Amino acid sequence: MIEAVGLTKSYGKTLAVDNLSFSVPTGRVTGFLGPNGAGKSTTMRMILGLDTPTGGSALIDGKRYRDLHQPLRTVGALLDAKWVHPNRSARAHLQWLARSNKLPAKRVDEVLEIVGLTAVANKRAGGFSLGMSQRLGIAAALLGDPQVLLFDEPVNGLDPEGILWIRKFMHRLAEEGRTVFVSSHLLSEMALTAQELVVIGRGKLISQSSTEDFVAQATENTVRVRGPRLTDLRAALAQAGVSTRDEGENLVVSGMDCADIGELAARTQTVLHELSPQRGSLEEAFMQLTGDSVEYHTEIADGPTPATLVPAGK
Amino acid sequence: MSVLNAERIKLLSTRSPWWCALLAVALPVGLTALIASQAQIDPGDNGGSVQVTQMLASLGRAVVMVMAALSVTSEYRFGTIRSTFQAVPHRTTALLAKTVVTAIPAMLIGAVVGFGSWAVFRAINSFPALALDSAEDWRAVAGQIVVYGITAVLALGVGILIRQTAGAVAVLLVYALLVEGLVGLIPKIGDDIQHWLPFFAADRFLGVQAGPPIDDLPLGPWGYLAYFAAVAAVVLTAGILSAQRRDA
Ligand SMILES: Nc1ncnc2c1ncn2[C@@H]1O[C@H](COP(=O)(O)OP(=O)(O)OP(=O)(O)O)[C@@H](O)[C@H]1O
Ligand SMILES: [Mg+2]
Numbered sequence: 001m002i003e004a005v006g007l008t009k010s011y012g013k014t015l016a017v018d019n020l021s022f023s024v025p026t027g028r029v030t031g032f033l034g035p036n037g038a039g040k041s042t043t044m045r046m047i048l049g050l051d052t053p054t055g056g057s058a059l060i061d062g063k064r065y066r067d068l069h070q071p072l073r074t075v076g077a078l079l080d081a082k083w084v085h086p087n088r089s090a091r092a093h094l095q096w097l098a099r100s101n102k103l104p105a106k107r108v109d110e111v112l113e114i115v116g117l118t119a120v121a122n123k124r125a126g127g128f129s130l131g132m133s134q135r136l137g138i139a140a141a142l143l144g145d146p147q148v149l150l151f152d153e154p155v156n157g158l159d160p161e162g163i164l165w166i167r168k169f170m171h172r173l174a175e176e177g178r179t180v181f182v183s184s185h186l187l188s189e190m191a192l193t194a195q196e197l198v199v200i201g202r203g204k205l206i207s208q209s210s211t212e213d214f215v216a217q218a219t220e221n222t223v224r225v226r227g228p229r230l231t232d233l234r235a236a237l238a239q240a241g242v243s244t245r246d247e248g249e250n251l252v253v254s255g256m257d258c259a260d261i262g263e264l265a266a267r268t269q270t271v272l273h274e275l276s277p278q279r280g281s282l283e284e285a286f287m288q289l290t291g292d293s294v295e296y297h298t299e300i301a302d303g304p305t306p307a308t309l310v311p312a313g314k
Numbered sequence: 315m316s317v318l319n320a321e322r323i324k325l326l327s328t329r330s331p332w333w334c335a336l337l338a339v340a341l342p343v344g345l346t347a348l349i350a351s352q353a354q355i356d357p358g359d360n361g362g363s364v365q366v367t368q369m370l371a372s373l374g375r376a377v378v379m380v381m382a383a384l385s386v387t388s389e390y391r392f393g394t395i396r397s398t399f400q401a402v403p404h405r406t407t408a409l410l411a412k413t414v415v416t417a418i419p420a421m422l423i424g425a426v427v428g429f430g431s432w433a434v435f436r437a438i439n440s441f442p443a444l445a446l447d448s449a450e451d452w453r454a455v456a457g458q459i460v461v462y463g464i465t466a467v468l469a470l471g472v473g474i475l476i477r478q479t480a481g482a483v484a485v486l487l488v489y490a491l492l493v494e495g496l497v498g499l500i501p502k503i504g505d506d507i508q509h510w511l512p513f514f515a516a517d518r519f520l521g522v523q524a525g526p527p528i529d530d531l532p533l534g535p536w537g538y539l540a541y542f543a544a545v546a547a548v549v550l551t552a553g554i555l556s557a558q559r560r561d562a
Contacts, residue, residue, distance in 0.1 A: 049403050050396055051561040066403040077400060083393035085328055092327035100320035100401040140397070 001026045002047060002148065002181060006056030009042050009203075016042040018203035019056065024181045024196070026147075029174045031194030031211065032183035033286070039203040040183040041079065044152050047181075048077055060148060072101040076141030077150040081133035086126025090117055090136050093125055098143055111139040131162040138169065149173060151182040155189060167193050187286035191215055199286075223258055225251040225265075226274035233261075233270040240264070252278070317402055321415040330388075331381060331419065338377035338423045339430065342370040346431040347438060356441035363443050364451040367435040368522045371458055372513075374427040375465050376490060382416045382466040383473035383482040390477040399562045409474060409554050416470050417463045424462025428455045450521055453535060457520045460539065468512065468546035474553030515542040 002024040009017040017039040024030045034040050045051040047058040049065035057064065060075055068074050084093050094108040112118045115135040120128070125136060134154060141149055151170075155163045170193050173180050184190050190197060190211065197214045199206040207214060225233070230251050237244050242256045253261055258275055265272050325331055346367060353366075386409075389395040402408040432455045436444045446452055469486055476482040490513050498508045508514055509532055517523060518531060519539040533541060 045396075045561070048400055050399060052559075068403065071403055072401055079396070080393060083397050085324075085388065085392050085394050087328045087330070088324075089327065092323060096320040096323040096327070097397065097401050099323055100317055100398075102316045 001179065002058065002060050003062075004043065004047070004056065004058045007043060007046060007053055007058055008055035009039070009046060009051060010054050016203055017046070017053075020200065020203065020205055021056075022198045022205055022208050024179060024198070026179050027174070027177045028195045029170055029180040029182065029193055030196040030198060031190035032181060032198050032200070033185070033187060033190050034183075034200040034206075035185050037202075038185075038200050040185075040200065041152050042203075043200075044077070044079055044150055044181075044183065047150065048075070048079070070101040070144070072097065072103065072144035072146065074144070074146050075148045075150065076144060076146040077152075078134070078137035078141045078154060079150070079152045081130065081137040084125040084133065084136060087124050089122045090125050090128070090139075091121040093136065094140060094143060097140055101144055103144055107143060107145075111142045114142060115139045130157050131159065134158065134162065134166070138166075146178075148179045149181070151180070153183055153185070155184070163189075221257075222252050222254045222278045223256065223261055224274065224276050224278050225253060225261060225272065227265075227270055227272045230270060232268040233265050236264050236268045237261075250274075317407055317411040318414060320401070321411045324394075325385065325415050325419070330384065334377055334381035334384070335419060335423055338374040338381065339426050341377060342372075342374040342427050343430040343434055345370045345373065347434045350435040350438040353435075353439050353441075356443050363448075363454075364432060364446060365454045365521050365523070367432040367444065368428065368454050368458065368520060371427050371431060371461075371520075371522070372490075372517075374423065375462060375513075375516075376487060378420045378423055378462055378466055379469035379486045379490065380483050382420060382469035383476075383486055384479060385416050386412060386470055386473040387477060387479040387482050391479060396562050405558050406554055409557060413467055413470055413550060417466045420466030421459045421463040424458040424460070425456075427462070428458030431455075453519070454521050457539075461516045461520060461542070464543050464546045465516070468549050471546065471549035471551075471553040474557050475549070510541075512542050512545040515539075515545070 004023070005021050007017055007020040008015075020039070020043060032040050032043070042051060043058075046053050047060070047065060060068065065071060065075065091108060091112065094111065095105065097103075098105060098108050109118070109121075112121050115138050117132065117135055117139060120132065125133065128136065138151075138154070141151070154166050154170075158166065167189075170180055170182060174195070182190075182193065184193075194211050196209070197211050198208045199214070209217070224247075226249065227233070234244060234251060237253060237256070240256070242253060244251055244253050246252075256264075258277055262272075262275055265275075346369070349370070350367075386395070389398060398408050399405055402411075432444070432446070446455060469482075472486055473482045476485060494508070494511045494513050497511060498504050500507065515533070515538040518533070519535045519542065521535065531538075
């Protein structure tokens with residue numbers, strides 16, 4: 001379990017993380033969500049003892065990272081896939097890491113196998129593609145067979161195949177009962193990967209909840225109704241105090257579920273061609289929630305659309 | 315021990331230390347051979363001795379400084395310092411291991427440069443004064459081992475403090491090759507300051523000296539060695555303390 005209590009970090013005048021408290025439960029995938037510049041990477045660096053908090057603390061199973069003995073056995077992390085010497089081979093990179101924590105040398109070959117880099121193990125890491133670098137970073141994180149794993153935007157810049165691989169990998173890690181803390185600025189990505197969500201904006205906590213709750217709460221649930229003659233139904237819905245709006249020849253109903261609308265349709269003897277629940281767009285919901293806390297707004301965008309929220313797949 | 319091994323794997327798994335080592339040896343030994351082939355007079359005739367074979371060892375020392383500084387600045391450049399501190403969060407341990415792993419090859423290079431320069435000179439010009447037959451002679455040649463080792467520690471300390479390759483290398487080379495020599499030109503106090511500069515101290519320990527003999531030195535050869543080592547230790551400590559406080 002990772003626990004942040006009143007975590008604060010300022011770089012000069014920039015308050016990157018502001019009195020942030022959350023906990024990452026054991027044995028689940030927890031998404032760490034926030035727009036660009038929200039303080040995700042900074043928080044992760046503080047969890048790993050790389051940056052010293054200005055205030056508060058981050059504990060892993062009750063201990064500060066700096067106090068862990070042979071920490072790679074407890075926590076594995078991939079913060080930046082480029083943190084490798086370009087002229088060192090993938091194998092040598094893993095070898096020195098393994099040796100520093102007294103991990104058996106054969107573990108290096110095991111993790112290379114797990115991430116599928118065995119064939120290029122002796123090639124210099126500087127020549128790796130982003131996807132390969134990312135795999136090497138994951139191999140390094142897995143070296144000590146740790147129960148806790150941290151990944152900072154692991155799908156950033158990957159192609160769809162790479163994204164799918166990472167996503168499956170996260171699930172596999174969670175199925176093995178590990179605690180996975182993974183950051184992203186894409187809610188749609190996290191909705192597929194994470195069971196829990198810690199959402200931050202401008203260094204402050206916005207919410208911590210299960211992904212389901214977050215999505216349900218964040219998105220407006222509507223029902224789309226289609227039929228040849230909806231006048232009576234529309235009137236009945238209005239009478240029931242439910243708001244509706246027309247979308248082409250469809251009627252979009254918010255605030256009443258399919259079952260109730262179906263019964264109302266039967267009572268008003270309305271023929272229905274379609275009655276389907278609609279999920280609001282996750283990204284829209286996310287933007288609404290974090291809209292006020294996005295660091296860099298664009299001037300061109302109308303409304304609160306932050307340009308830094310890159311569409312899925314970027 | 316495991317941290318030392320990790321640092322050793324790091325050092326030996328990239329090629330640049332090998333090139334640096336080759337240059338650190340080839341430059342002084344090669345140029346010494348060139349000088350030896352031009353030498354006509356037995357240095358013993360002017361009261362000189364083995365020390366003349368070590369005049370160019372400071373070139374190798376400069377390369378070792380670059381090598382030592384690079385061993386840590388390249389970690390900052392490529393971000394591997396973060397992986398290092400992630401694997402070994404006790405930063406003092408990690409950096410001391412790096413110090414050992416940097417100093418040992420530097421000492422080996424010092425040995426090859428010291429004895430290599432002497433042997434090459436002597437092979438070309440076997441003046442009787444070049445025999446290793448006194449404590450001073452041995453100090454001049456074998457002394458390179460410790461001097462190179464301490465030089466590496468000093469340079470590593472500067473590398474940790476400055477973190478950027480270009481900055482650290484510039485500071486080290488400009489200081490060692492220019493500033494120390496120029497300080498002596500300051501009127502009145504120049505000499506007094508110069509007598510307390512680290513590489514001047516290293517050269518007094520070795521007994522290597524270009525120009526007229528210097529009188530009234532505050533320390534003897536071994537005192538100067540201790541002083542040189544102390545300066546290196548202070549710089550390294552400053553580096554480690556700042557690395558502990560700073561964000562990686
Ligand atoms: N070393 C640093 N020095 C100064 N400011 C920093 C430093 N690191 C981060 N910041 C600032 O802190 C804020 C949070 O940055 P951080 O990188 O943690 O955000 P993030 O959520 O990871 O963003 P992204 O999605 O772009 O990766 C930003 O305003 C950033 O400019
Ligand atoms: Mg980030």
